[in-house]
Amino acid sequence: MRKIIVTEFITLDGVVESPGGNETPHPHGGWQFKYSAPEMGKYKVDELAGVEALLLGKNTYELFAGYWPGQTGAGFADPINRLPKYVVSRSLQKAEWNNSHILRDVAGDVSALKKTDGGDILVYGSATLVKALFHHDLVDELRLMVYPLSIGGGLRLFDDNRELKKFELKHSRAIDNGVLILEYRPVN
Template identity: 30%
Template sequence: MRKLIMWNVITLDGYFEGEKSWDLSFHELIWGNDLEELSLTQLRSADMLVFGATTYKGMADYWTNAEGGDEGEVAKFMNGLPKLACSSTLKTAEWKNTTIVKDAIAEIPKLKQQGNGDMFVFGSGNLSDSLMKAELFDEIRLCIAPVFLGKGKLLFNQGIPYKKLKLLESRPFATGGIIVRYAPDDK
């Protein structure tokens, strides 16, 4: 059975995006060898990437043009892995290996039963919010950037049901970022 894993980079005050769409400049604070290796390890364990419509469009634009650049190995995974674009409005998906799903809450539990690798939700704040409210995540992985952004788009919104979590891992990076991994604690 696949595990559904949230992966996001957030600021210490909880923002995953700045005031403007795709303002991810704080990612530069934590990027380095540690995070690059973690990214590759995660992609090697993945058998599906999951995105909301906005993140899907942005990632498709970026990664389809990145294969010849510095991100060569990461780009090969991003472009080669099967992708799920969760959207009720998206009509076509140009990024190779993409399937469009209109109702993520209904379809993702079925997809979790069909494989053994990990399904990663990258970014996708609105989708992540819906999946958290439906209690579909098996794990939450965050890289906390050592900065207070003060404004922008929060990753965790009001209305998420109470859920006790157990710590699976916490690991500091040389850049000052910290990786935390949590799973639901259903005990």
């Protein structure tokens, strides 16, 4: 069975919204760029190299599809353009980015995708999708890059829905700029 790995940039106050700056009109958008470090770039390249497909929510897919097809480079752009991409959306009518496929239902379609042959599947951002994946116990690993700042509110990965989720720490690493890389496995 394939593993679904969720990877997120997240603030100390739990916000995952607009780390790159152009995803939403958040007043502090772009907060993750102030903390770049070569080790973090290498981590993200290695993370992408370790999977065989991407799973994205509609908003993240549209943002990526508007940028990555025009980029080249062996480390990140070429692999992200080549990999199969599965976008979960009930409203998206077509997915034109190379090797893209639309899935309509998290519980059914993503569960079926996990049972197919192939390697691990990486989820970038896609907070709404990730919430649904957690709700249906479809996440096999959670990777967080925790940034040493709070931005006072915004979209969070975990809502106040009183749903208990437990995690086991798999790996942790501190970067000199204060960012923590934390890798967890859900405990069911």
